[in-house]
Amino acid sequence: MTTLPLASGRDVPEVKTPHPHEPWPPKATDRELGRLAEQRNLDLAIRGNDGPIVELEQLFRQRFTPSMRHSIAFNSGTSALLAAYMALQVGEGDEVIAPVLTYHAAVSPATALGAVVRFADIDLQTRGMDPDHLEELIGPRTKAIVIVHHWGHAADMTRIMNIADRHGVAVIEDCSHAHGSAFEGTPVGSFGKVAVFSLQANKAVFAGEGGVLATDDQEVADRAILAGHYRDRALRDVAAADLHAYWESGFGFKLRMSPFNAIVGIESLRAFDELAGGRQAALSYMNDRLAETGLLDPLDVPNAEWMGAWYGFKPLPSHSVRTRVERSTLVRMLQDEGVEVDAPSGRMLVRLPLFAGRTPWRRPGDNSTRRPTEDEIASTFPVAHLVESNALSLPTFYRWPHDRFVIDEYLRAFSKVALAIESGRIPNDEPRADRASLPRDGQSHGR
Numbered sequence: 001m002t003t004l005p006l007a008s009g010r011d012v013p014e015v016k017t018p019h020p021h022e023p024w025p026p027k028a029t030d031r032e033l034g035r036l037a038e039q040r041n042l043d044l045a046i047r048g049n050d051g052p053i054v055e056l057e058q059l060f061r062q063r064f065t066p067s068m069r070h071s072i073a074f075n076s077g078t079s080a081l082l083a084a085y086m087a088l089q090v091g092e093g094d095e096v097i098a099p100v101l102t103y104h105a106a107v108s109p110a111t112a113l114g115a116v117v118r119f120a121d122i123d124l125q126t127r128g129m130d131p132d133h134l135e136e137l138i139g140p141r142t143k144a145i146v147i148v149h150h151w152g153h154a155a156d157m158t159r160i161m162n163i164a165d166r167h168g169v170a171v172i173e174d175c176s177h178a179h180g181s182a183f184e185g186t187p188v189g190s191f192g193k194v195a196v197f198s199l200q201a202n203k204a205v206f207a208g209e210g211g212v213l214a215t216d217d218q219e220v221a222d223r224a225i226l227a228g229h230y231r232d233r234a235l236r237d238v239a240a241a242d243l244h245a246y247w248e249s250g251f252g253f254k255l256r257m258s259p260f261n262a263i264v265g266i267e268s269l270r271a272f273d274e275l276a277g278g279r280q281a282a283l284s285y286m287n288d289r290l291a292e293t294g295l296l297d298p299l300d301v302p303n304a305e306w307m308g309a310w311y312g313f314k315p316l317p318s319h320s321v322r323t324r325v326e327r328s329t330l331v332r333m334l335q336d337e338g339v340e341v342d343a344p345s346g347r348m349l350v351r352l353p354l355f356a357g358r359t360p361w362r363r364p365g366d367n368s369t370r371r372p373t374e375d376e377i378a379s380t381f382p383v384a385h386l387v388e389s390n391a392l393s394l395p396t397f398y399r400w401p402h403d404r405f406v407i408d409e410y411l412r413a414f415s416k417v418a419l420a421i422e423s424g425r426i427p428n429d430e431p432r433a434d435r436a437s438l439p440r441d442g443q444s445h446g447r
């Protein structure tokens with residue numbers, strides 16, 4: 001295989017550690033495999049919240065949302081979010097305010113229920129919702145606000161709760177990136193009326209597929225149970241008489257978790273603190289040294305913040321690098337140095353057809369709603385636009401101190417590429433013939 005010269009003019013990539021640099025998910029322990037095998041002959045599906053389901057709910061509540069009385073497991077984070085919107089009685093004629101740059105499932109269930117989503121720009125520091133934009137959008141039709149603690153960084157919950165409370169609007173905290181994160185000492189998921197955590201395979205606590213809804217409000221809990229747990233659990237746990245009447249059918253969906261996923265979730269929860277500690281150590285080490293490389297701006301993580309499992313690491317190239325090279329070129333230069341890097345996969349939600357009209361399944365392919373132009377998107381969401389077009393996705397290293405070696409290789413690669421860019425040694429943006437043989441983005445951090 002012939003290789004083109006690297007940025008340094010040498011043929012040797014700076015990062016020599018073999019890929020993947022962030023092996024995920026961690027392997028199952030013998031205990032986990034034993035419990036899964038045992039469950040096979042015990043019970044294939046659990047109707048109430050017995051066995052591993054109640055165990056997961058209780059452990060999860062104790063570790064992440066101790067101030068919320070109710071913890072309810074679902075078969076996915078998306079299902080738990082659907083239940084949250086149903087529990088808040090979101091529907092036709094309502095508006096929900098959501099951050100424009102995040103994972104669609106934070107708000108797509110609200111669209112499915114017939115609500116209109118209004119998008120707010122993000123804040124550059126937290127990457128979560130910009131409270132000023134929220135203040136502009138909130139109004140008499142606003143039924144709920146969904147906050148995402150993006151990449152593990154808590155949104156500004158003081159300002160957001162202040163705005164929401166003044167208008168009497170319920171807040172949903174989507175904590176799918178933020179297991180274990182805190183805002184000014186208070187765990188995320190304890191601020192709003194209801195919190196949701198995804199336990200999907202990439203997440204820091206993973207069940208394969210799964211989600212947990214937390215609330216301190218009995219009526220919200222009743223409705224969330226009816227949204228997806230009919231019969232046994234509804235019969236036993238739904239408190240209000242008028243809601244209890246629905247126990248046989250619920251509200252029309254079945255969204256409960258399987259015991260096998262619960263077992264995987266319990267075991268990953270038990271390993272969580274070690275994982276989060278490793279991520280904190282590894283990513284703080286890398287972040288603290290980014291500025292010296294001249295290539296990437298460090299993320300601004302105040303001391304008072306606790307990043308929990310630090311789910312994503314998505315820095316921006318420095319201003320001078322941004323003005324000299326396209327992101328695609330920068331990604332290629334870094335990949336040539338052996339860095340596992342790519343553009344983050346998510347794009348602004350205003351670009352998705354799901355959010356262009358209501359009840360989309362009734363009018364598939366109906367594009368009659370006017371879509372915003374590129375200029376309108378860039379001027380309405382300037383921060384999200386900057387991040388969407390410039391951020392890089394790097395591995396979220398978690399094996400500490402083992403990963404210190406590869407992080408040092410990354411830092412040297414960053415410095416080398418910065419130097420090449422500064423001295424004008426920038427490859428032209430032609431796709432390379434041997435592209436397929438280059439290191440590819442890892443499975444988990446391209447999310």
Ligand SMILES: *Cc1c(COP(=O)(O)O)cnc(C)c1O
Nearest residue numbers: 076077078103105106176198200
């Ligand atoms: C993963 C994720 C979800 C959806 O969770 P699933 O378990 O994949 O359904 C929702 N919101 C955010 C922010 C996520 O990262």
